[in-house]
Amino acid sequence: MDRIAILSDIHGNMPALKAVLKDCKEKQVSEIYCLGDLVGKGPDSELVVDLIRENCNIVIRGNWDENMAAYSEWETMKWHQSVLGEERLTYLRSLRFQHDFYLSGQRVRLLHASPESVHVRVYQNDPLEKRQAMFLNTKETGGFLNTDNQPDIVGYGDIHWSFIQYLREKTLFNTGSVGNSLERPDASYAILEGHLHSEKKESYSITIIRVPYDNELAVQLAKEKKMPDLEPYIKEVRTARYRGWKD
Numbered sequence: 001m002d003r004i005a006i007l008s009d010i011h012g013n014m015p016a017l018k019a020v021l022k023d024c025k026e027k028q029v030s031e032i033y034c035l036g037d038l039v040g041k042g043p044d045s046e047l048v049v050d051l052i053r054e055n056c057n058i059v060i061r062g063n064w065d066e067n068m069a070a071y072s073e074w075e076t077m078k079w080h081q082s083v084l085g086e087e088r089l090t091y092l093r094s095l096r097f098q099h100d101f102y103l104s105g106q107r108v109r110l111l112h113a114s115p116e117s118v119h120v121r122v123y124q125n126d127p128l129e130k131r132q133a134m135f136l137n138t139k140e141t142g143g144f145l146n147t148d149n150q151p152d153i154v155g156y157g158d159i160h161w162s163f164i165q166y167l168r169e170k171t172l173f174n175t176g177s178v179g180n181s182l183e184r185p186d187a188s189y190a191i192l193e194g195h196l197h198s199e200k201k202e203s204y205s206i207t208i209i210r211v212p213y214d215n216e217l218a219v220q221l222a223k224e225k226k227m228p229d230l231e232p233y234i235k236e237v238r239t240a241r242y243r244g245w246k247d
Contacts, residue, residue, distance in 0.1 A: 002196040003027065004103070006110065006175050007189045008035035008157025010052070011064070012042025012080070013179025013237070014221065016187040019213035020178050021055055027209075029191065033099060035157040036062025036112040039092070041180055041233055042218065043225040045080050048179075049088045060110060061095035062157065063118040069093040076228040100145050104194030105201030107144050109151035113158035115141045122156070124163045124174065135170050153206070155190065160242075162188045162208045173206050179218075185240045187211040 005024045010017050024032055034056045039045035041064075052059060068080060069092040081089060097118075099110045114120040115138040122130060134154045137143045144151055153171045161183055162176030176188025187210070194204030218237050222230055232243035 002030040004192045005029040005032045008175045009037040009177035010179040012045040014044040015217045016179040016213045023211045031057040033058040036060045037064045039068050040064040043222040043227045058099045062112040065092045104204035107151045108153045111156045
């Protein structure tokens with residue numbers, strides 16, 4: 001059996017990423033896939049990009065990655081771009097939209113947000129029709145591994161909230177967020193277990209993992225770099241409450 005760790009939404013938070021990678025090592029995962037949003041919000045986007053490139057077998061493009069690699073007049077974005085440097089921005093532009101593969105006979109598709117776009121958001125309590133649309137083939141995805149088939153399992157990130165749902169013989173799961181969880185102030189990721197690249201139907205599992213990390217170190221690092229939008233970031237790291245929510 002293979003164990004594939006699925007990470008997403010690190011957002012420049014190195015203490016959280018290091019804690020998750022340590023947990024992956026302890027759980028003896030076979031491969032690590034990242035579903036995007038490596039950068040932004042947190043202070044250490046450049047270090048996160050380097051560590052993800054070093055440790056991940058597959059990396060998918062998120063909305064922050066796409067926006068970061070484009071021209072922006074937003075001062076916060078320009079600060080993060082200057083930290084990253086042109087070589088890493090070029091890397092972000094090269095990231096793929098999705099990754100399709102077989103796991104114990106199940107067709108698995110990994111995305112950042114939705115099959116339509118990295119900017120189209122789908123929540124766990126959206127109408128059933130919208131959640132079922134996560135399994136559709138689109139212009140962005142094409143068919144599953146260049147066939148007309150649709151995936152049986154879709155995993156994604158983007159919403160910073162982990163869940164597993166079973167939708168009429170389909171499975172939809174979200175990894176939650178490594179560095180910017182909006183559930184509780186720790187890191188979240190998923191592990192898929194089964195036979196990687198095998199089309200034979202056998203047992204498999206999907207597990208959501210939660211990992212505590214040093215939140216105050218994340219706050220300290222952001223303060224030391226005098227990062228823009230510092231207070232909203234500190235609130236999210238300490239409380240897991242989104243800066244746009246009303247208390």
